[in-house]
Amino acid sequence: MFKTMRGRIIAIVLVCLAAGYQLWSNGIKLGLDLQGGIHLVLEVEDPDNTLTVEARADAIDQAETVVRNRIDQYGVEEPLIQQSGGDRLIVELAGIDDEGRARDLIQQSAFLEFKLVRPVSEIEGQLSRIDRAIVNEFGQDSLAALGRAVEASEAGQSQQDLENILFGAGADTASEADSAAVADSLAAADSAAGAEQEEAGEEAADQDAPNLSPFGSLLLRDDSPTAGPVPGSFLVEEADYEIARLFLENPRVQNALPRGITLAWADELVGAGANAYRRLYVLSEDNFITGEYLEDAQATRDPQMNEPLVNFQWNRAGGRVFGRVTGANVGNSIAIILDGRVMSAPTVQSRISTSGQIEMGPGTPMEQAADLALVLRAGALPAPLVIMEERTVGPSLGQDSIDQGRLAGIVGLMLVLGIMIVYYRMAGVLAVGALAIYVLLVLGGLAGLNATLTLPGIAGLILSIGMAVDANVLIFERIREELLAGRATRTAVEEGFGNAFSAILDANITTLITALILFQFGTGPVQGFAVTLSIGIVASFFSALYVTRTFFLIYLSGKKASDPISI
Amino acid sequence: MRIFGSASYRFIQGRKKAYVISSIAIVAGIAAMIVNLSAIGSWQNYGVDFEGGSLVQVGFEQDVTTGDVRSALGGANGPDVTEFAGENEFLIRAPQAEDATVNQVREEIETALTQAFGADAYVIERTELVGPKIGAELQRKAAFAILISFALTLVYIAIRFELRFGMAAVIATMHDILITLGFLAIFRVEISLPTVAAILTIVGYSLNDTIVVFDRVRENMGKKGARKRDQVDLVNQSINETLPRTILTSGTTLAVLLALLVVGPAVIRDFSVVLILGVIIGTYSSIFVASPALIEIEKRMGEKKPKPEKVIKAEDAIPT
Numbered sequence: 065m066f067k068t069m070r071g072r073i074i075a076i077v078l079v080c081l082a083a084g085y086q087l088w089s090n091g092i093k094l095g096l097d098l099q100g101g102i103h104l105v106l107e108v109e110d111p112d113n114t115l116t117v118e119a120r121a122d123a124i125d126q127a128e129t130v131v132r133n134r135i136d137q138y139g140v141e142e143p144l145i146q147q148s149g150g151d152r153l154i155v156e157l158a159g160i161d162d163e164g165r166a167r168d169l170i171q172q173s174a175f176l177e178f179k180l181v182r183p184v185s186e187i188e189g190q191l192s193r194i195d196r197a198i199v200n201e202f203g204q205d206s207l208a209a210l211g212r213a214v215e216a217s218e219a220g221q222s223q224q225d226l227e228n229i230l231f232g233a234g235a236d237t238a239s240e241a242d243s244a245a246v247a248d249s250l251a252a253a254d255s256a257a258g259a260e261q262e263e264a265g266e267e268a269a270d271q272d273a274p275n276l277s278p279f280g281s282l283l284l285r286d287d288s289p290t291a292g293p294v295p296g297s298f299l300v301e302e303a304d305y306e307i308a309r310l311f312l313e314n315p316r317v318q319n320a321l322p323r324g325i326t327l328a329w330a331d332e333l334v335g336a337g338a339n340a341y342r343r344l345y346v347l348s349e350d351n352f353i354t355g356e357y358l359e360d361a362q363a364t365r366d367p368q369m370n371e372p373l374v375n376f377q378w379n380r381a382g383g384r385v386f387g388r389v390t391g392a393n394v395g396n397s398i399a400i401i402l403d404g405r406v407m408s409a410p411t412v413q414s415r416i417s418t419s420g421q422i423e424m425g426p427g428t429p430m431e432q433a434a435d436l437a438l439v440l441r442a443g444a445l446p447a448p449l450v451i452m453e454e455r456t457v458g459p460s461l462g463q464d465s466i467d468q469g470r471l472a473g474i475v476g477l478m479l480v481l482g483i484m485i486v487y488y489r490m491a492g493v494l495a496v497g498a499l500a501i502y503v504l505l506v507l508g509g510l511a512g513l514n515a516t517l518t519l520p521g522i523a524g525l526i527l528s529i530g531m532a533v534d535a536n537v538l539i540f541e542r543i544r545e546e547l548l549a550g551r552a553t554r555t556a557v558e559e560g561f562g563n564a565f566s567a568i569l570d571a572n573i574t575t576l577i578t579a580l581i582l583f584q585f586g587t588g589p590v591q592g593f594a595v596t597l598s599i600g601i602v603a604s605f606f607s608a609l610y611v612t613r614t615f616f617l618i619y620l621s622g623k624k625a626s627d628p629i630s631i
Numbered sequence: 632m633r634i635f636g637s638a639s640y641r642f643i644q645g646r647k648k649a650y651v652i653s654s655i656a657i658v659a660g661i662a663a664m665i666v667n668l669s670a671i672g673s674w675q676n677y678g679v680d681f682e683g684g685s686l687v688q689v690g691f692e693q694d695v696t697t698g699d700v701r702s703a704l705g706g707a708n709g710p711d712v713t714e715f716a717g718e719n720e721f722l723i724r725a726p727q728a729e730d731a732t733v734n735q736v737r738e739e740i741e742t743a744l745t746q747a748f749g750a751d752a753y754v755i756e757r758t759e760l761v762g763p764k765i766g767a768e769l770q771r772k773a774a775f776a777i778l779i780s781f782a783l784t785l786v787y788i789a790i791r792f793e794l795r796f797g798m799a800a801v802i803a804t805m806h807d808i809l810i811t812l813g814f815l816a817i818f819r820v821e822i823s824l825p826t827v828a829a830i831l832t833i834v835g836y837s838l839n840d841t842i843v844v845f846d847r848v849r850e851n852m853g854k855k856g857a858r859k860r861d862q863v864d865l866v867n868q869s870i871n872e873t874l875p876r877t878i879l880t881s882g883t884t885l886a887v888l889l890a891l892l893v894v895g896p897a898v899i900r901d902f903s904v905v906l907i908l909g910v911i912i913g914t915y916s917s918i919f920v921a922s923p924a925l926i927e928i929e930k931r932m933g934e935k936k937p938k939p940e941k942v943i944k945a946e947d948a949i950p951t
Binding site for chain 2: 167451452454456458460461464472477479523524526537544566570572573574577579582584590597
């Protein structure tokens with residue numbers, strides 16, 4: 065099929081469609097140097113080289129957990145957090161506008177604390193007060209504009225109805241970007257509406273405010289058996305999480321919470337996709353113990369039940385406190401909180417003093433137990449991280465680079481097209497067509513492989529445009545030689561392609577070898593360059609040998625074997 | 632249109648001149664490196680990637696001169712300040728102090744700038760802060776990468792052609808790298824990660840060029856009666872036959888690189904300069920260094936053992 069003319073054209077069209085589709089559906093991921101952001105390399109602090117390899121690896125595991133947890137809270141899209149070389153952590157955050165805060169977030173030592181979980185009934189009676197505080201704070205108009213000014217729902221109304229009222233049919237498609245936009249417009253509306261409200265005075269506003277429920281309506285009762293006999297948490301649809309979090313972070317809304325009670329979000333989601341919910345725990349405001357009293361935590365497997373467990377040990381002072389609190393709270397739950405996030409909330413089965421264990425429940429994967437043990441240890445042994453390397457690029461600089469890179473690419477492409485057409489005339493036009501397909505393939509390849517386009521990558525792309533014509537030049541020169549040697553047109557073209565092949569193959573493979581070494585050696589931007597170069601080599605191979613040849617066949621198809629060609 | 636269509640230059644015969652030119656370029660480069668060693672303390676002008684230290688790019692709203700920025704940062708004892716491509720854009724480079732954290736330098740710079748110009752007068756566009764440990768590691772890795780690329784291409788060409796082709800190609804590539812490094816030393820171009828990437832790209836480009844010529848030598852050697860022919864003639868003919876392609880491809884590559892240099896992003900201007908230089912040197916070396924090296928190696932190896940009986944055909948050299 066790839067040999068006949070029709071087969072060739074179909075193959076080319078299919079490849080182009082695939083590349084176009086990848087480009088259209090995935091888009092090209094931009095590197096930090098193009099979209100702006102911060103790149104950090106962190107190392108566990110160990111100035112005297114006293115840590116063993118294991119201790120170092122453990123410390124970096126803990127650090128990764130802590131950093132990941134914090135960055136998730138910070139709300140960065142697609143953060144990259146990866147370990148490198150056994151004792152380093154690479155963190156890349158795109159589109160950060162406050163580098164200082166990101167840096168602090170990563171470098172602070174972890175804070176692990178334990179709080180009692182309280183029944184949701186302790187706050188349900190106060191929800192209307194919280195809602196009023198939100199209406200006062202954010203302003204009725206801006207809430208109404210967002211469709212969040214919902215009449216307080218009556219008891220017994222089904223969940224489905226609630227959702228319909230809240231969002232209409234499009235509830236499931238509400239995306240994170242949406243919530244971000246909501247947050248922005250809220251913040252803008254806040255300044256205007258907020259000032260007005262303040263003048264009116266809080267008391268007056270309290271009375272004027274109609275019975276709206278922007279926050280309470282987001283909370284869903286968890287009636288599932290896993291919630292336990294006395295539920296201590298609400299469920300919030302993940303799509304509503306951003307806005308609910310925004311409400312809760314407001315200091316006035318915080319003040320409206322009942323005395324001694326605080327709310328904290330769970331770290332992990334319940335369910336997935338459109339049915340993803342996040343738990344909102346009702347907790348005692350003050351912690352009763354912190355991680356500094358913890359000595360160790362290890363994940364193991366219960367030999368009898370074959371279910372994962374986490375064993376943990378307190379030091380003596382910690383054991384006394386923990387024993388007193390657990391003794392008084394058998395049957396209640398305790399929330400384990402890392403940097404403000406509830407990592408787990410096991411129920412107390414009996415009094416625990418210096419050493420205890422957390423049963424993860426049957427069917428829980430072992431990794432989850434290992435993660436929890438890691439969280440506990442991270443609180444016990446805060447591993448200080450030193451920044452070894454930091455690179456930041458402002459968003460405007462990145463945009464300038466893209467614009468200038470695009471311009472350079474277009475100018476370069478035009479120059480190459482001009483040279484090829486002047487020098488090879490009709491054959492040059494065919495090469496230009498193949499070059500256009502080449503550019504499409506490289507961009508599609510970048511999108512399809514989910515490769516990151518960096519600034520040196522743009523340079524690599526532009527460079528490869530100049531080099532991509534090399535294969536065409538080799539072929540055309542061969543065809544000319546064959547024509548000069550007196551061969552018939554068709555034979556000359558065949559011979560030209562055939563003879564040029566070995567040079568094209570060897571030249572491309574050696575360049576590919578260097579590109580692969582570059583990839584191995586380099587970091588971020590340089591790797592981006594290597595990837596672009598590699599994709600460019602493969603694409604130019606295809607475009608020169610297959611696409612140009614097909615174009616030639618089409619061009620020759622209307623001619624007799626001896627007709628002259630324009631080359 | 633056809634350039635150098637029927638060229639028959641006696642390139643190999645003129646190789647002695649090329650050796651002189653190359654030697655002068657290499658010696659000048661090495662001399663510059665030695666001068667640098669005493670003047671700036673290292674062979675090359677290593678950037679923060681390799682030396683460790685801080686690079687901060689700041690843009691100002693109002694008109695500010697290099698002198699203003701320099702005096703704000705402590706004058707002659709302060710960090711190095713240079714004007715950058717855009718208007719009122721400056722690069723500030725500071726070395727890494729022994730026990731300072733990477734962020735201390737940046738904070739000091741920010742404090743000094745805020746004191747002198749006010750917090751809203753400037754924007755930090757870009758920072759690169761690298762600890763000394765990372766820098767030293769990168770130096771090792773870069774040297775290692777270049778050596779590995781030599782070894783692998785030597786093996787590949789030895790398999791696809793013959794050992795002497797591989798050796799000649801590596802000699803030409805080393806020549807290119809030496810001259811490029813010499814150029815970087817003479818003009819004290821900053822050596823950063825992208826610069827190393829550019830050098831490795833030159834390795835690739837130069838090899839590409841060399842292989843096209845060698846491919847033709849291989850082909851001509853496989854033709855009837857090639858054994859009886861003078862090797863110098865045969866190589867000369869191969870260079871001349873591939874000359875139009877060599878010139879045209881270098882031309883298109885230089886055209887895009889010039890576009891990149893003139894209208895492309897300022898951040899990679901050094902990168903473009905190194906590439907342009909590399910393309911020119913690579914083209915030169917594939918004609919004047921790689922091919923003569925092939926002849927020289929042939930002579931040396933020919934003295935030790937009788938001429939191989941086997942005629943190399945392209946098909947023979949392709950591994951199965």
